[in-house]
Amino acid sequence: MITRFAPSPTGPLHLGHAFSAITAWRRAQEAGGTFLLRIEDLDQDRSKPEWDAQIFEDLAWLGLDWSRPVRRQSEHLSEYGQAIDRLAARGLVFPCSCTRGDIRAALSAPQEGALATGPDGLVYPGTCRGRSMESRRPGDALRLDIRKALATIPGALSFLEHGRLRQGQHDIDPDSLIEGTGDIVLSRRDGAVAYHLAVVHDDALQGVTEVVRGADLFDATPVQVLLQALLGLPTPDYDHHDLVRDDAGRRLAKRDDARAIATYRDDGLTPQDIRAKIALQFPEFSTKIR
Numbered sequence: 001m002i003t004r005f006a007p008s009p010t011g012p013l014h015l016g017h018a019f020s021a022i023t024a025w026r027r028a029q030e031a032g033g034t035f036l037l038r039i040e041d042l043d044q045d046r047s048k049p050e051w052d053a054q055i056f057e058d059l060a061w062l063g064l065d066w067s068r069p070v071r072r073q074s075e076h077l078s079e080y081g082q083a084i085d086r087l088a089a090r091g092l093v094f095p096c097s098c099t100r101g102d103i104r105a106a107l108s109a110p111q112e113g114a115l116a117t118g119p120d121g122l123v124y125p126g127t128c129r130g131r132s133m134e135s136r137r138p139g140d141a142l143r144l145d146i147r148k149a150l151a152t153i154p155g156a157l158s159f160l161e162h163g164r165l166r167q168g169q170h171d172i173d174p175d176s177l178i179e180g181t182g183d184i185v186l187s188r189r190d191g192a193v194a195y196h197l198a199v200v201h202d203d204a205l206q207g208v209t210e211v212v213r214g215a216d217l218f219d220a221t222p223v224q225v226l227l228q229a230l231l232g233l234p235t236p237d238y239d240h241h242d243l244v245r246d247d248a249g250r251r252l253a254k255r256d257d258a259r260a261i262a263t264y265r266d267d268g269l270t271p272q273d274i275r276a277k278i279a280l281q282f283p284e285f286s287t288k289i290r
Contacts, residue, residue: 001033003210005059005066006199008040009052012260016214016244018062023241024212025064036206037066039197041074042192058261062271071206073198080193083201083231084142084186088133090152092230093186095136096128096143103127116179119220123182137169142187146223149230150174159225165215172222181223194256200224204233215240242282 005021007013013021028035037059041047059066073080089095098106106125107116116123129145136142158171185194203211218240228235246259264274 001028001031001209002036002207003028003212004203004206004208005212006038006040007055008043008046008183009048010043010046011051012262013055013058014244014259014261015274015278016287018058018261018274019244019282020212020214020241021059021064022062022267022275022278023239025066027210027212027239033209035064035066036208037070038206039070039072040193040195041072042195042198044074044192045076054262057133058231058265061265062261062274069201073193073202076202077193079205080198080201081187083197084193087186087230088142092145092149092152093133093142094129094131094145095133095140095184096124096131096183096185097137097189098124098127098146112157116182118181119217119223120181120184123180124184126183126216129183134290139189141185141189143183143185144227146178146181146183146226148227150177150225151198153229155228156226157222157229159221159235160237161218162210162237163215163218163241165242166218166239172225177222177226183226184223196220196224196227200231200233202225203236204228204231208236210237210239212239212241216243244278244281 003024005017005024007021023193027033037055039052039055041052083095083184100122103122103124107122107129124143128143157174159170159172161167161170162285184196187193202208218238221238223238225235227233261274
C-alpha cells in the first residue's frame with residue numbers, strides 16, 4: 001500500500017487539505033504501507049517558496065510524517081517531455097494555438113448548441129485537430145487526440161473506486177470521454193506540463209497503489225486511466241473522498257484564509273481541535289482522522 005498527498009504550493013492549506021492528507025496517511029498506517037508527500041509545483045507563476053515551506057510545517061504540526069526524499073514536479077520536467085514525445089511519435093498529439101476565448105467563441109456558434117464542460121472546463125471543439133506536429137509554432141499548446149488515442153486501446157478501460165460515494169468497479173465509456181472530456185492539454189501554451197500527464201507519470205514512478213483525493217477530481221480519473229494505458233503504466237485504485245465545505249455548502253478554496261490550517265494554529269487551536277472540526281462534518285470518517 002503506497003498512497004500520497006500531492007498539494008500545489010499556490011496558497012495556504014485549509015481544512016479540506018487536512019482531511020485529505022490525514023485520510024491518506026491513516027489508510028497507509030492501517031495497511032502498514034507508505035505515505036508520500038509530493039509537491040506539484042508545475043505552475044511556476046503561482047507557486048511560492050513560502051507556501052512550499054508552510055505545507056511541510058502544517059503537515060508536521062498535524063502529526064503526519066512521510067517518506068523522503070519529497071518529489072517536486074518542477075525538478076523533473078524532462079521526464080514529462082519524454083512521455084509526451086512518446087505519445088507524439090505514435091501520432092496521438094497535435095499542436096493547438098487556440099486561446100480560451102477562441103474555444104468559447106467556437107463553442108458558442110449557433111450550430112454547436114449547449115456548451116459542454118468536462119474536468120478541464122469547456123470541452124475542446126477540435127479546431128486544430130488536423131494539424132501536424134511539424135506545424136507547431138512557439139506558443140502552441142499540445143493536445144491529445146482522444147479519438148485516435150482510444151482507437152489504439154485493444155480492450156476496455158476501468159478502475160476500482162474505494163470511496164463511499166461511488167464505490168466499486170467503474171468501466172470507462174469511450175463515447176463519454178470523447179464528448180465529456182475531449183482533447184486534453186498535455187503541454188500548455190507557455191510550455192508548462194499539464195496536470196493529467198504529470199500526475200499519472202509520478203504515481204506510476206513512485207509506485208502509488210491507491211490515490212486518495214477529493215471527489216471533485218473523480219471526473220478526471222477516466223482520462224488519467226486512458227493516459228496510463230497509452231504510456232504502459234499501471235492503474236492504481238482510487239479513493240475519492242467527500243469535500244469539506246463551508247456553512248453555505250461551498251467547497252473550500254485556498255483563498256479562504258479563514259479556514260487555513262496556519263490561521264487555526266495561530267489562533268491557539270491544537271491538531272486535535274482540527275481533527276475534531278473535520279469529524280463534526282464527517283462523523284462516519286471519524287476513525288480515519290482521529
